[in-house]
Amino acid sequence: MSCLPVVALPSSFQIGLRAIFRASEKRFVAGACAARHISTTNRSKQSITETCFQISSRGLLGPFASPFRTSRDCRSRSLLLPHIPIRTISARFRTLTHYIELPDSYEDAQGLPFRKEDLTEREVHRIFGPHLSARHGNQLLRIIHGRRVAGTLDDPSLHPNTALFSSADKLKALEYLRQHIPVDEVINAGLRAEDELVALEAKEQLGIEDGAQLEGTSSQDLLLEPQEEQSQAPTGRLPKKPRSDSPYGEGAFDRLRAENIAKREAEERRLEEEQKKREEEEAKGNIGTLQTQQAKPKAISPLRKKYMERATSDMEAPPEMKSWERLVPAFAMAVLVCALSAVFAITYTPPRRSQRLLPDIPPAAATVMGLIAANVCVWAMWKVPPLWSTLNKYFLVIAATPRPVQLICAVFSHHNFAHLAMNMVPLWFFGTRLHDEIGRGNFLALYAGCGVVGFAASLANLVLRRGLEYTTQGASAAVYGVTIAFFWMHRYDEFKIFDYPPDPLSGPQGLAFIGLILGLHIVGLFSKKRHSTDLASHIAGMLAGAVGMDLIARRMDDVARLRAEKLKTMGALDKIVERKDRSPATSSSP
Structure with a gap:
């Protein structure tokens, strides 16, 4: 419910609204909010305060408010009732959530306000149950919220202030506040720890005994009366160091700088703890992991170790x-x-149906299935240890020791099944469609050319820029080349995915999909995983696919034009022969 609190209405009008909106509490509160607006329109010379607020990182307005609703929701719901001109004033309540904003007058027993108005009896019962009154429930919520901001959630000296409440009620209050009011409790606790350290150093410098209390005193009080004892309830306050050297006091930039410093110090402490854990793991022999459950690395069989x-x-x-x-x-x-692929595409003649190895399977499916089978076979070869030596030499593009044949063999090599599946699925989806349109010779030539060009560009990138310690493999360059070739061939055609968008709307063109694929690769250049992805081979393969498809399309157009001219010429010759055959008959007629 985004409209809070519900103000008491005229009795008869309120009873009627409750009867109407009894089915749903959300609808009741919305109607009550609208009714409040209606009931207050007759008040003259009074400003009506809007009671709809928006949850943000700085405040909360209701225990059951939705985080996606603003004051517009209340106004839209009021449209269900008669339109009456209402003049409202938008009000906002800001809840303190940062330690550096903690007021000097803060007391743990009083806490901090967590919302503009206290929770009602009904709302308190929903959180804690009927055993806790609204006054005590709101008091407990204020105390817990104050401790979250002051960084004293784990301070045992403050327990007397909440001794009247059970541990279950404290946990419910903390859970409710964490759900509705975001507070960085770790940073606040760290800032308080720094202030405690400063206070301890001040005690040592001033010679104060350990039994003296610093809470509720300021730095000037310590300097003037360092040994004065205080006998009061725990307040949860500490003397704070000066916030700013500026004579104008602390500003927004000072608070922001303090928050950034606290975050950086917390991150440094976290990294130091992880480094200590890593050193302990390495000392135990469990290198490369932070898990202590595995004391020793997995044992390798002697035969497997020999082949490795x-x-x-x-x-x-x-x-x-x-x-x-x-x-x-x-x-x-x-x-x-590339040259041999072009010659193959020009000279290839598709066999007759009776001469095909799989006559009952369409040529496109048979060709793509053959490529997928070759990739699966090479992937299975990686599971055989005696073949590792050969595979490492010829089925990987190695920047340190490159071999020309690696550019061809690496196109069919995948070291794990996930990489294989990510390449073979789009190959089947786009490869069969492209094969149906350009034929087997052109398709195989395009596939081989894109794969080899992609690895040539990848090798240049490794040798000239990234380093000689990298290797690469996979059919990604060839698959991306086939995909881009398909969309380039249909760059001005519209596509629909599962008949979406529906008619009469038009779908995106092929150029849009090309731009999407290129955009993902450009974003990948700035991601953390750019070192594990061979983006150079992908981009080179896509470029080769577009250029190769353009050349294939031109050749197909030339072949079609020559065939049309040939058929046209053959038709003219047939007419001439037919006229010559008919000329003697016509001359002999009377």
Whole structure:
């Protein structure tokens, strides 16, 4: 409910509203809010205060208020009743949530207000139960909220102020406040700990005994009467250090700077604790984890260990080679593969149905299934330890020791099943559709060219910029190339996903999907996972797919134009032959 509190209405009018909105308490409060507006319109020379507020990080307006409703909700609900001109004044209540904003007059026994008006008896009973009155419930909520801001939730010396309440009621109050009023209790407690340290240092400097109380006193009081004893209830206050050196007092920038300093110190303490835990784990032999349940790493069988050592290079550092010595053979292989792919696309002739290996399966499905089967086979080979040595040499693009054949074999290599599935699903979805439109020869040439060009660009990126310690593999460049080629072929066509958007609305064009894919990669350049994703091969594969699709489309248009001209010429020749055959008959007729 976003309209609080409900002010007492005229008795007959209130009873009628309760009867109308009895089915739902939310509707009742909305009607009561509107009714309050109606009942107060006859009051002259009085300003009506709007009782609808919005929950924010600085305050709360109701125990059951929705965090997504503002004062507009009350006005919209009042439209259900007759329209009466109402003049309202928007009011806001700001709850203190930061330690540095704690007033000097704060007392633990009084607490801090957590909302503009106290909870009603009914609301208190919903939180604590019928055993606690509204006055005591609001008092407990104010005390707990004050302790959250003052950083004294765990201070045992303040328990006498809440001795009248049970532990269950304290927990309910804390849970309610945490749910409705966001307070950074860790930072507030840290700031209080700093003030306590300053107070202890002041005690040592002034020679105050340990039994003396500093709570409720200021710094000047300590200097003037350092040994004066106080006999009062625990207040939860500490002498605070000066907040600002400015003669104008503390400003918003001073508070913001103090908050940032407290956050930074808390983060530093957290990092130090994690470092200590990590050092303890490494001392126990459990390297690389913060979990103490596993005392020893998983044991490796002797046979598996032998194949791991055989597949691991014994070089201590990459061989001394210039950058061009690593890149030129790879680029030559990429150019050769692209040239052979173009020749294959031009000379390929689809076989007859009787000559096909799988005549009952469409050619597009058979081709894509063959590529998926090849990728699955190579993935399965990674599960066989005796093959690791060969796979590491030829099925990975290694920047330190590149081999030209790696650009081809790595297109079919995936080290884990998740990577394999992420590539094969879009390959099936877009590959079969593109195959139906351009044919098997063009599709295979495009797939191979995009994969090789992508890894050539990735190798250049590793050698020239990122470093020689990286390796890469996967069919991502080829799959992205096929996907971009499909959308580039239909760049001006409209697409609908599961018939959405519905007619007569038009769907996005192919260029929109191309922009979406490129945008995701541009965002990936600034993400934390950019070092684990081969973005260079993806972008190069997409560029190769667009260029290759443009060349294929032009060739298909030329072939179609030549065929149309040939058919047209054949039709003219047939007409000439037909006329020659008919000429003797016409000449002999009378």
